[in-house]
Every structure is written in C-alpha cells, then in structure tokens.
Amino acid sequence: MKQFHALLKKEWYTNRITLLTPLWFAGGVYAIGLIGLIINLIKGNPLQAQFTAHNVPAGLESMILYTASAGSLAALGSVAMISAMILADSLLNGGFKRKCEILHLSQPVCIGKILISKYLFMTLGTIILLSLISLINSIGISLIIGYYTGAHMYFGITAWAQTLIKLIFTLLFVSSMYWFFAGLFKRKSFFMGTLLIIAIQAAISILNYTAGLHIPSLLAYILRLATISPEMNVNTMTLGVSQLNAIIESQWSNLFDLDTLMRCIYSVIFFIAGGWLYRNRELS
Template sequence: MKQFKTLIINEWNTHRRTLLAPMWMLAGIYGITLLGIVIGYIKGGANASINLPPTPWIDTFLYEGTIIFASILGIVSIWAAIIAVDGMINGAFKRKCEILHHSQPVSLPKIMAAKFVLLALGSMLLYMLLSLFNTLVVGIFMYFWSSAHLYYAIMAWLQTGMGVFLSLLFVSSFFWLCASIFKRKSFFLGLLSILGLEITITILKQTAHLKIPSLVGYLLKLINIRPAISMAPFIKPTLNDTVSMYWQGFYSWDTVVKLVCTIVFLMAGYWIYSRRELT
C-alpha cells in the first residue's frame, strides 16, 4: 500500500498542472466576477441592486443553472484527463527513459493502476470538490436573495457529478487505449481512427445498403454528461418530476455500455502497453 501511494504521489507531482486546470478556470471566473462586483459597487454605490428571475421560477433557474455550470466544469475536467493520459502512458517514451522506469522493483500492474486511479478518481475528486464549492456559494446566495431551495442545487450537483463520472471513465479509458497503441500524437490519431471507421461505415451503408447507425453519433450520445430523459408520462411535469426522471435516466443501457467499454479499454490498453518495445 505504501508503494502504491508513492506511485500515485509521483504521478500527481508530474501531472498536477494539467489536472488542476478546472481549479484555475474556476478561480479565474470567481476573480473576474468579484472584480465586476467591486467595479459595479464603486460606480453604483451602496444602492446597487441585483435583479433575479421571478420567484415561481427561481428553483428551476437554480437547478438548471447549477447543471449547466457543473457540466462546463466537468467538460474541462474530462479535457484535462485526456491531455494527462498521454503524458502518463507515453511520458517515459518521449523522455527516452522507459527502460529505467520499468527496471524499478515495482510490478507493471501496480504502476498502471496508480496511473488510472489518479487519472479517473483523482480527477473526479477534484471536480466534485470544486463543483460543490461553487454549488454552495451560488445556492446560499440564491437562498438569501430569493428564498430558493438549496435542495435543488445539491440534487443538480449530485446528478451532474454522476454524469461526469461515467463520461470521464469512458473517455479517459478510450484515450488510455489510444495512448497505449500510439506512442506519439495519440489524441489526434485516436480521433482519426474514429473518423476512419465512420467513413467506412458510411461507405458500407451506401454501397451495401446496410442499416448501420452512425458511430460518431453514438459516441457523442455516450459522452453526453446529461442522460436522455422523457417527460411524456407527465401532463404538467414539476421540478420534482424532472429531478426524479433525471435519476432514472442513469438506469439505461448507455450506462452499461459506458462501464463495459471502460473495462474493455483498460484491459486492452494494459495488454498492448505491456507488450510494447521499450526504448
């Protein structure tokens, strides 16, 4: 366990600048917001007021607003993980010290496990803390200014967090596989591979008249943080109905596919990486 912890710390020290990108973004937004408030206060004086939406819609505004901002922060977290995964897998190759790294008295499964734990769970933990901080700040502010219910902000945070976690696992494991296959420019070559498959599918559909769904379209559906939900059962759906249907949206085949693909990508990536020629 001590050895595993040391591996995680080493990976963190190497890639923390990339993984901390969501924190820098959030800090920048708060810095600009505070600067705007100060300037507005100086120009408008103590009588400056804030106009909020009508009270009947304030909970919906808080719920949807929290989801939107948390989703944006989640996209940044996923993007940071995509950038970091190439460095984790191919960093030693680019520095021409793979043989030195693999000569250490540490098993390869433990090394790879430490990398992915930091990549997925570390990124997710940072995201949840940052998004919770923002949710509480905005939720408490809305509560005091318009009596909005903090409950809906917390529900939005939890639901978006679940969506980000599933998408982060799926996307990071896919580019984990790409980085194991391609030692250089794994991100672009991975996207190029998807494009090549999509073109092949399109040609088959046109020439053989096969009904094959779009690969890119389905991948975008899987990457989507917010699950597809239907409000058809409700004549006049309330906000509580929306929250409930959002939770039910995670109980779908798309979630199963994401988890299964994550496992397959990880295992395939490890198998390929373990058989690469060291330099």
C-alpha cells in the same frame, strides 16, 4: 501498499499541473466574475438589482437555481474530461517523450501496479477533484441565488448530485477510451485517436452509401456516451415548483440506464486493452 503509494506520489509530482486544470479553470472564472461584480458596484449596479429587475414568476427561482448548479458543473466537467484525456497520454507516453521509459519500467514493481496507479490517478484523481470543486461551487451558487431569490439550497445540491453522477460515468468512458489510444499510439495519441474515430466513421458512411448498408454511426454513438443530455428545457422552465419536484425525483431512477452500463463495460475494456498494449509494446 508502500509501493503503490510511492507510484501515486510519483505521478502527482509529474502530472499534478494537468490534473489540477479544473481548479485553474474554476479559479479563473471566479476571478473574472469577481472583477465584474466590482465593476458593477463601482457603476452603482449591485448584484441584487440583477435579480429584482426581472419579474421572476413564483417557483421559477428554484428552476433557475437547479439549472445554474447543473450547468456550471457540466462546464467544469467538460474541462475535467479534457484534462483526463491529456493525462492519459502523459501517463502512458510521458516516459517515452522524456526518453526515460526503460528507467521507469525497470523499477522493482510489477507492471500491473504501475498501470493501476496510473489509471487511478487519471480517473479517481480527476473525479475527486471535480467533486470537491463542484460541491464548493454549487454551495456558493445556492447561497447567492437563495439569498436574492429565496430559492432553497436543496435544488442546487440535488442538481449537483444528479449531474455529478452522470459526469462520473461519462468521464470514466471518455478517459478510458483515450487511455486505450495512448496505449495504441506513442506519439500524439489524442490527435491520432480522434483521427481514427473519424476515419472509421468515414469508412462506415462510404459503405452505407455505396453498398446500401445500414451500419449505425460510430461517431454518433460515441458522442451519445461522451455527453450528458440536459434534463431541463424551455418547456420545463415554465413549470411550477410542484412539477419541478416531480421531475427532479424522476431523474434519480434515470441515472443508471443502459448507456451507463455500456459506459462501465467500455471503460473496463479500454483499460485492459490500453494496459495490454502498453505492456507489450517495444520500449525505447
């Protein structure tokens, strides 16, 4: 356990700036928002006027809160995914780039512990950070919108919980895929991995066109697993609060579907394959 703790500590000191990217992003957004509010106050346009200037139908304030909470988390989750993808390359290829790969792997620690610590730092570290930042953000949004519109905090926190669960599995899939690419390519793994996907998709398209085959689109499938689809649209925005409650309740049963299962399976496969490639490649 002490060895494992030391490995995680080493990764923290080496890659903490990249890991904390979602925090820098959230801080920047709040700083810009605060500047905007100050400018509005100086101009004599308080925040309350922005809510009361538009005649919001009864019940729609809850939908606004739900959508705002889920949308802000989705944006923050996108930043967290990019951070995890960059982390994958840094964790597996950082030693190679700094020309100290042999030194790191000569430690009296089994390679399995090293790989697990790197993978947990990338996935669990990003998930914990995303969960904490997004929870604080969701509470803040719920309090502000609730104060000016009367919307109940329940809708903001529920949107946070449902969106976060979807994001966790999506983040696991995306980060694990680029973990595999980082094990496969020592240099520019992000670029090379993305290029590999595009090349395979191009080959599939050519075969479908020239040979009359009907091979499903790899790129479309990856994009489906790598994104979360919004549950609210223009039509649902006009529903009353009773229908909104029914929609929200129905989402709990849709969180764990076939795509979620496939994300988990692919994540395990990519982790094992990426670790095997890292373990068996030539050191330099």
